Amino acid sequence: MDIGILGFGTLGRALAQGLRSHPRVGRIVATTRMPRAQSIDMPDVIALTDNRELASASDVIMLCVKPAQMEAVVREIVEELRPGMLLVSAAAAIDTTSIRAWLDDASSKATLCPIVRAMPNMPCRIGAGMTALAAGPGANAEHLATVTGLFEMLGRVCIVEERLMDAVTAISGCGPAYVYLIIEALAEGGVKLGLARTIALELAAQTLHGASAMVLATGSHPAALKDEVTTPAGCTIDGLLALEDGGLRSTLVRAVSAAATRSAQLR
Numbered sequence: 001m002d003i004g005i006l007g008f009g010t011l012g013r014a015l016a017q018g019l020r021s022h023p024r025v026g027r028i029v030a031t032t033r034m035p036r037a038q039s040i041d042m043p044d045v046i047a048l049t050d051n052r053e054l055a056s057a058s059d060v061i062m063l064c065v066k067p068a069q070m071e072a073v074v075r076e077i078v079e080e081l082r083p084g085m086l087l088v089s090a091a092a093a094i095d096t097t098s099i100r101a102w103l104d105d106a107s108s109k110a111t112l113c114p115i116v117r118a119m120p121n122m123p124c125r126i127g128a129g130m131t132a133l134a135a136g137p138g139a140n141a142e143h144l145a146t147v148t149g150l151f152e153m154l155g156r157v158c159i160v161e162e163r164l165m166d167a168v169t170a171i172s173g174c175g176p177a178y179v180y181l182i183i184e185a186l187a188e189g190g191v192k193l194g195l196a197r198t199i200a201l202e203l204a205a206q207t208l209h210g211a212s213a214m215v216l217a218t219g220s221h222p223a224a225l226k227d228e229v230t231t232p233a234g235c236t237i238d239g240l241l242a243l244e245d246g247g248l249r250s251t252l253v254r255a256v257s258a259a260a261t262r263s264a265q266l267r
Helices: 010-019 051-056 067-080 096-106 108-112 122-126 141-152 162-173 175-192 197-218 222-229 235-245 248-266
Strands: 003-006 028-031 045-048 060-063 086-089 115-119 129-135 155-159
Touching: 003 010, 003 051, 010 028, 010 122, 028 051, 045 051, 051 067, 060 067, 060 141, 067 096, 086 096, 086 141, 096 115, 115 141, 115 162, 122 129, 129 141, 129 162, 141 155, 162 175, 162 248, 175 197, 197 222, 235 248
Parallel strands: 003 028, 003 060, 028 045, 060 086, 086 115, 129 155
Antiparallel strands: 115 129
């Protein structure tokens, strides 16, 4: 299966890095604004500068452009689409109904191309990503299974209704940035107490990594795991009370809500 990554920005690069080492993937081609002669630092990814050339050379096209660019890109490649080709949109806020309308407006044969919407996140780059998928027009269970198999190479996958994609964007799409901020803050706390910055950063990052792995591995509610750490009259309860006084819980809830609102506005 040949994969075309249309748009080789931060997300497109992350997907290419995650997919290129898997034997089930054939060629990976990607469009970049750089001249073809310039390297994209991935010798096993074919760099192109023509979106139409990418479309004609791919079985699955991953649309990784910004929302404002999506309509123009879809209309640009429509004549190169073949019946049965899979289109996977990873653009925030753009719904598959809009993509189908742009395709149908430009070419009748594009109706035979199923569309799946995806919201991956940056840890896909190292195989630790989280991707939500939603079936769009023309996509059946088989198409969804094909795309699920691709993104499972990059981490975990869940299936949601497309109407919930703004919420997905706000949690897992934007979420790594929230976590990086928390890691940075924990490390700063360690530095304040005298730890070397490198040690404090390792302690903070691995702690979040391990705590997240515990939630996924055990299936336990985070509150139950929190209680296991919080011994009576111990250190943890004082730290938790400081976090509650600072409004960490409500602040994170508001952050997710604000990001979801912005995702809807981008539409």
